[in-house]
Amino acid sequence: MPITVVFLGKLADLAGTPEKEVEAPLDWEGLLDELQGPLGDAAMADRTRVAVNGELLADKTALSAQDGDEVALLPPVSGG
Template sequence: MPVKLVFLGKLADLAGAPEREVEAPLDWQALVGTLGAELGDALAGEKVKVAVNGAVLSDKTALSAKDGDEVALLPPVSGG
């Protein structure tokens, strides 16, 4: 069972789809490598958060996802 990536906001636009499945296990380096340069660069910014199964990681580079996990990529939120 693969890892499900969920792209929110502008990250979905960059990814070309709101979701994608990738092979497990998945760590930070594999995630960035899988997504390509433009999307990988967008994820590298401090303001993009990563959540695994609904829990936001305090250090996204510590990502460790296994079969069946859902990894959500959360762009910065602007508001007013």
């Protein structure tokens, strides 16, 4: 069962899709390998957050996802 990577906000625009399936297991370096160009750059930005199965990671480089997990990339939230 693959891992589902969900892109929210402007990250979905950069990805051209709201989600992508990738093979498990997945760590931070593996995720960056999957996200090329501007999308990868946006994922690396300090203010972009990562959640695994709905729980925000304090350190996104500690990402460790397994079969069936959902990894969400959350861009910075702007208010108004």
